[in-house]
Amino acid sequence: MSILGTRVLRTEDPRFLTTGGVYTEDVVDERLAGACHLFFVRSPVAHARITGIDVSAALEAPGVVAVFTGDDLADLPVRKGFPMVSQEMAQHPLAIGTVRYVGEAVAVVVTEDPYQGEDATELVSVDYEPLPAVVGFPAALAGDVLLFEGAGTNVAAEFGNREAQEADLFDGCDAVVTQVVVNQRVAPAPMESRSMAAAWGEDGRLTAWIPNQGAQGTRGSLARQLGVSADLVRIITPDVGGAFGAKFGADPEQAVVAWVARELGRPARWSETRFENLIGMTHGRAQENTVTIGGKRDGTVLAYRLEILQDSGAYPRIGAVLPSLTILMAPGPYAFPRAEAWATAVVTNTTPVGAYRGAGRPEATAVLERAIDLFAAEIGMDPAEVRRKNLLPPFTEPHRTKFGALYDSGDYVTALDTALAAAGYDELRRDQAERRSRGDVLQLGIGLASYVEITGGGDESGPPNENATVEVHPDGTATILTGTSPHGQGHETAWAMLASDELGIPMDKITLKWGDTDLIPQGGGTGGSRSLQQGGAAVQQASKELIEVARERAAAELEASPADLVFDVGRSAFAVAGDPEAAVPLASLAVEERLLVRTVFSAPGATYPFGTHVAVAEVDTETGKAFLRRVVTVDDAGVVLNPLLAEGQRHGGIAQGAAQAFLEEMVYDTDGNPLTASFADYPFLSATEVPSFELADMATPTTYNPLGAKGIGEAGTIGATPAVQNAVIDAVAHLGVRHIDMPTSPQRVWTAVQAAAAPDDGDPGSSRSESA
Amino acid sequence: MQVNLTVNGKPRADDVEPRLLLVHYLREHLGLRAANIGCDTTSCGACTVLLDGQSVKSCTVLTAQAAGQEVITAEGLGDGDQLSAVQAAFRQEHGLQCGFCTPGMVMAATALLAENPHPTETQVREGLEGNFCRCTGYHNIVRAVLAASAAGKGEADQ
16 A cells, blocks of 8 residues: 555654754764854944954954955955846945945954854954934835945835726725735744855865755855856755745855855854844845725625835845735735736845745735735625635636736635634634623634645746656665755655655665755755655656666566566566566666666646635733634645645644734834844744644645645745734724734734724724725 | 763763853763754753753753753663654654754653653643744644653553
8 A cells, every 4th residue: 555645754753853963063074174163243233334344353362263354255246136136236245335234244253163253253343334224114215315326226126017007996896995014024033043064175166064945056056156166066955954945045154154264275164143043044024015905895806906015124135026926926816806916125224035934925815814804894794704705716727817827726615614614613703702792801813814825836947847866776775866955844754755655665765865966966945835746746756767767677687578567566576467476676676787767857837725724812902912722724735745744834834824923023123223133032932822733634636746736835824824813803803903913912902902992093003994 | 170970871071161051062072962052042942951850951051060960962862772752752743843943842841741741731832931943833742742741651550
């Protein structure tokens, strides 16, 4: 019987549980013997001219090998953004002339041991001439202060066609609601911060150990920043302690590590502190969305408009282009007859914004699902009913949206109804009504979010694809090389399941390798929930092709026609049909000649998983404190290879989504000072703040890969964020509250309740509406 | 300064800087790198070890403070290749993903169960509040601790 679809325990677990994973900081390698350690001097001000840097005292400190500033690295290329982003908004690996956010690296101190670096860094004296800080959208758009004079604007990029907006978009609507919805800035905060180890060989090649999500992309990124050919860079990926989108490519600090190692002619290591991580690693989300939704009193939505503002931080990284994904997914799973969306990305004096679990799609769902609830409240209809009324009907042939997305398959109404049934929706509403009629202090809120998202998309270079190599060895073991890059997802287990299922080789005899660019020169890495549907599919395809290669060899050995041979997976051997005694073990066919296949799996396009989340919250109306009591989800990602792993992905995503909804926020003051730059200040979710989650199953296969699988990695943040936010707002909706921005902190909830109770004084938190 | 202590059953005597943190001593001097450093404010618990049976965050303990005491790390928890009951439960319930918080989480859970062999779910969550995990949403970690508790109960009943 096939092991596919079963709860296979992870083969990687024992080492993580005992000796621990080997993360970059743990790497022991002779090439790194005698490594020096780097510690960065970071800007304490958000926007300033650097008028002088005095490193003399630091140079005298114990153990200091060298101190470098931006001018020393002036031979390195500046880092520019994507082609659609203003090319004037470029970053030096160490700041030259101007600093643009708190945490920007200004100098680097190199010491014999890390403790010495921490001491000596404080001795570097930098003179700053402060400039006004650009913080928030109004200041950025006003453009009175520019981050980059040469750009002439703080606008980094624009998407969609604002000029083409239709004046009569909302004609025929009985009710129209407009709301500004903030999708606050959060910190990805993987448990393992950024680090690196670097050594240049006598052959002039760099070997770099970097925690990353795709070694091949990291190689290209690092090579570009160093101005060298990618052939001269070898990336080795140790275990990676979480990434969540923030470990794609190579960061400027990592270019500095490589440069210092080359300059000093000795290996170099760097590991950042958590403080540095919270201001130095890219942040996520950071959008402000103005949404307008209109429709008929029977619940039918007729029109939807989304105006997106994206804070890119000081230097446009991937965050500056994520609004394109937000636009792509703007209408979500709904059949809105009319919809339009556009976006403006700006630079501000804050940490650059990058990808964070979902990357552009959670933002689309968050504002959309708020809008649906606002419309439901406006017309006085149950939000579940409004959703049911507007969801696209089930489809098996691809559905093209107005924004160009091609949904592969979907059954959104069933997902909604399954989630409602699993949650006991009607009973929850009864409980809520009773509490409301009693005027309980602890009120109940029920929040919904229906979503569709895009996973495993391709890029300009072509349709989505991934490569895999499978080799069977004479001793009966097998090796898989993959272009994906696990950092918690369990590819060692999942890819071995796929190969074992084809080859009949036990899982414990199969080794997975990834993340070494000399061994695996091509690969797309792990992100965008692409790995199983492309990387896993490639492993299965390579295994099948290997069987066909082996079949020819077995036929020669048995002097039989290949067509007459059957491969017996149970015995991992070929036999002649009708004569099971005449068998050739698969492994024996690798003795005289290596038995391996490298293949590339290509998908026709991205897949579109979908689902519905139901969150239940209790809110103390006197203190504003929200307690998350239940999260019930249906996440349909097609056929599930290993339910244990898929559920783990859902759990983690739900928790991160919930955390954004009611807890986490990266806060800056008006001068651009980060106020949440440690785990003592940043409200990282702990075990006491979430319940156990309730997962309901639904699996609508995709035809885009033989596994029938769509991506599952980001469903949790996409669905749970608005579901939890909606639940908190729903708990106080009867008091007149229409909207509370995330995170729905006690202060925000309390303030909203007080404002709703007070006579109308133009409360900025309330939505504008007009009813005909 | 001279420090004598026991780590995973082995007596150790080392000359260390007075300011050397226990986690750096374990990682850099002894090569025991299961305990990880996840923050600089004693918030995340990735560095949790047992000190005379109590769970401590080894980033906030000086090596000198551990003198004369017994340190147990994840490396010393099981018996050879045999996982401890808590470690085995973490695997059984998929209580780990990227693994970075895992050694600390396992040590915290071990101490929690030693103190309260039969905790409720709420007690497990409260007991692990000082240990952060970004991957699992805590769901399967809680299940693992409850499963280890149930397994322990079975042993005690026999």
